[in-house]
Amino acid sequence: MIPASFAYARPTSVDEALQAIAAGGEDVKIMAGGQSLIPVMRLRLAAPETVVDLTRVTELRGVREDGDSLVIGAMTTHSDILRDPLIAQYGKLIAEATETVADPAVRHRGTFGGALAHADPAGDLPAVALALDAEFVIAGPGGARRSVPASAFFVDYLTTALEEGELLVEVRVPKLGEGWGVRYEKFNRVAQAWSIVAVAAAVRREGSTIAEARIGLTNMGSTPLRATATEQALVGADVSLETVTAAAAQAAEGTEPSSDLNAQADYRQHLARVLTGRAVRAAAGL
Amino acid sequence: MTQISVRVDGASYADDVEPRTLLVHYLREQLGKVGTVVGCDTSNCGACTVHLDGESVKSCTVLAVQADGSEVTTIEGIAEGGELHPMQRAFHEKHGLQCGYCTPGMIMASIDLLKNNPNPSEAEIREGIEGNLCRCTGYVNIVRAVQQAAGEMSSTAGAQA
């Protein structure tokens, strides 16, 4: 199908983009890679009055270091991420998850920021961002910036802390270097599909004990979730199959996943436990 | 209407398009590049795959206005000087097509795959074309075709180096 008619703006800087958004009328949609937005517009599930296309805002694209953090521009494409040397060194969890997103052609256009701003509970990157306690840098009308932690960014199904007139600029995540093991464990029925459930795990070992554990769950509710009980059970524990299995058994605590044709809620909870066990074992090098 | 200028398969075009015009519709309906086809409305099938500035994209999921100033290569532009592209030849020689509807997109995706990974394993080939659906072939011969083209293209690349 063909999208409904809209006005189109193609700014080249963040300031221009904010102005275009402000001037765009009632129903403005920001377009990043368009890989979620264009299909939704083709199906006429969305019919914005104005589309503000960020593809020419070069300042939003790329990955840089800032002390202990990686700073990822919102318009960094999935394939940029997969080629980026800083990501390869400090952002392996992001890379692992990004590799599972869609297919190569979609990854050439789709962006890190777009995937997070879209906040699809089945999307792979929100759970990673949450597990990493990412900080979302948001620019508002007039250019003012604010920073929102991942725990506050994902508000509900397809809904984030982004307010009208705002724009996601970049995302800061801690560098995970020495000592960290990671795994993104994705479960879907065919290769190209979204996650039925997925688990993002990052584990830092100190000798034979687990010093830190970060676990994010994909598609286990209307927003990405942390498997807090499992994380707590792991920290300070021995690296052993038994402790990991026992901890993983708590992965679905507090989740309220949806039921759809791929999985009903109880099965999703079961998957969360199994996949958490697998992800943590792999991340801990078991 | 927005003015765009775009190079497609080596020729330059300047046109007025509605911003909502999808690149694939622009190619087919305004430029007559009907070799590129549409198979779905959810960006799943890959039948519409072309190269935009050298990278594979699903041309149903790019707006024509976004191609302004860019270079687009379609299935109609990869044979050079009357010589089939090695990937086209391989699809023919390995019987990598039946009805041929998925073929333009499949070939464009496969060329992109080899650009990034000149010697892919079978599993890498299968994953590399996961965004392109074929209902006829069961993919076995498509995989063989990509393997043949990879062999040929890397040996000619080696010879040139």
Added chain:
Amino acid sequence: MTLTEDPTTTADGPAKEVGNARLRKEDARLITGKTTWTDNMVLPGMLHMAFLRSPVAHATISHLDVSAAKDRPNVVAVYTGQDFKDEQGTIPCAWPVTPDMVNPGHPSIAVDTVNHVGEAVAIVVARTRTAAVDAVEAIDVDYENLPVVLDMEEAVKDGADLVHASTSSNTSYHFVFDAGEAGTGSDTDAAFRDAEVTVSRRFVQQRLIPAFMEPRSAVVGVQGDNYTLWSATQIPHILRVMGALTTGIPEHKLRVVAPDVGGGFGGKLQVCPEEILALLVARRLGKPVKWTETRSESLMTAHHGRDQIQYIDVAAKKDGTVTGLRVRLLADMGAYLRLITPGVPALGAFMFPGIYKFPAYRFECDGVFTNKVPTDAYRGAGRPEATFAIERIMDELAVELDMDPMELRRKNWISAEEFPFTTVAGLEYDSGDYEQATQAALELLGYDELRAEQKRRRESGDPVQLGIGISTFTEMCGLAPSRVLGSLSFGAGGWEQASIRMLPTGKVEVVTGSTPHGQGHETAWSQIVADELGVPFEDVEVLHGDTAISSRGLDTYGSRSLVVGGTAVVKAAEKVVAKARKIAAHLLEASEDDLEFSGGKFSVKGTPGAGLGIQEIALAIFAAHDYPEGIEPSIDAEAAFDPVNFSFPHGTHLCAMEVDTETGFVTIRKYASVDDIGTIVNPIIVEGQMHGGLAQGIAQALYEEAIYDADGNLTTGTFVDYLLPSAADLPTFHTGNTVHAATSNPLGAKGVGEAGCIASTPAVVNAALDAVRHLGVTDIRMPLTPERVWRAIHQGGDGGDRAAEGSNAYGGARTTESGIEEAAQ
């Protein structure tokens, strides 16, 4: 791998084309994008059609106002069912399987009630597709809902809500085949009464969507009172006849062209409502029109396939000898009867006994109306359903008897010496050797090693279990002897037509009535003609798919093209040679009897070297300066072929499957099959057909299912939720052949188009069950979603119903309002 010696390489004589792995002629345009898909077509002044479709499954249209849409810019006309109710007739159903079958009629556009989601309610005709689509949104329509009928087992109960108020029940027909009554077998009731063992099962054949990659498209050109319909169809010839009868356009004023067609699989074996409406709109406006569907429109409104509930009972002795088979089907027709909707399950009726020597057999089928899109042919049409049921229940019987499933099959199958064999269903199987194919398949799979690994995994309690599934199958192909079709009340014959035109330069045009859509007819027919006429492969051009060029034909389906259409080509070539022989005799001044024809050349016996080529004769007869008196100056010829019997390809398919018992995820470890499809004209094409069929059969077992929610909305309305496997989801297939020529046609070909699709589904399901049977699993419903497999392992049962909600990608897009609507949150 081919086991029997290749029959096509003869010791002496010129190298044969048949049997040669010729690369396909049709590829040249397809790999370069120089194709002629229907949607590529642009005619001067062409208008575009878009449909408003029903968002509700069953309702009366209480209010319909199109005036705002008419006022939209670039809109030329807007029509509703009221505008066409007197001229649209009904979509034809060519197969009244019983004399008292109830057919409520099938309007192309709804007039006052809608009976399934997606039914056309209004048509916008506009200068551009965009304008047409935009204006659809301006149509004002209200519906008054009626009760929705979805579940077949509920629908056939007394007092059930009705799909059609004009009928007294939801049952369209009750079709019975009883071998005892037909005289082809003994009494089934007695067989079950006396049985030492019986096994009964209820299997579900889920609803599938053919999902050809090229969406349907139709373009109508108008020249005065002549119309040309270009359509992405498998059946231009049938469409012409039926289109003429339905619209009242005289047949000789309607030309139908199927240009390049991007797959069909039975899904384009249809007289589509949209094709009829395109003709009606073009006639009304006197202007060319085009309609091309979107994928979501296609999934929602093009006919679906399968959808049966099968109750099957088998009777046997304790030693495993089968003594009786009883099948009862509920077959979902959907809301209407389309071209062969009722015939699909009836076609399967004769295949349930499979390759086994059942003495007694009874088949009953109810065709049931529901508020869903109609079902009709999908690759295999009736035969996959039958093969699935018999191959699944043979495994169940083996379990019941504690026998090896292959041993049980071996004990009961027809042995090689018994061919030709008349089955309990009355069919005469032509040729084959099930043991030989089975041995070859076991080797190809590496059966013994995999069984050993299965044992190891079982003993160690590995969370990933391994299973091996078997399907030893046959199918009936080469549709069809016209008399048999007549006896089954089918509305047409099963012959095929071909003609050969010898051009002055020696080039050859072959006109075939079989219309390809990916099968490679142009290549295979060229090979046949090259052999028959002794002309170079390159000198042959195959013409098809245009009723103005190929005026007679019955098109491509039911693995019939080579068997029936290819034979017609052989017959036409024989006539060409016979005609040329007279001229050769005249020019060589020899008697006809003294001439031999070999390698394209007539020569006088005993004087090799001298002679006259058939291509030279073509020129000579074009000039026509010197030819015998009393014959026409032409060596062109035409032939029609009506087969005397079906052909019966068979094969053994083996699937090794890994099941992750923790998640329920299944992975095909290895797939091997050995098929006997008779003579192989082109091994590359044959292998390709096998691969594609396997992918579709496996996809039925593992991935595909059309799901309707409780309101009758199709929740698998896009490729996000209707899952087709990608390259990354399928294994490499290991295929081989044995060759036992068919006896019903001179080529010896049996048909290959459907074999893979028919055989593979039960092999895959049997494999999964074999992996987890020791955990107490007795059945898993298709498709084997991980959730179902997990539930069957851990909660018992067959995995149960899936939730009907679409996944939440794109906000849970699903087909409701004019295509797609967001899921309620």
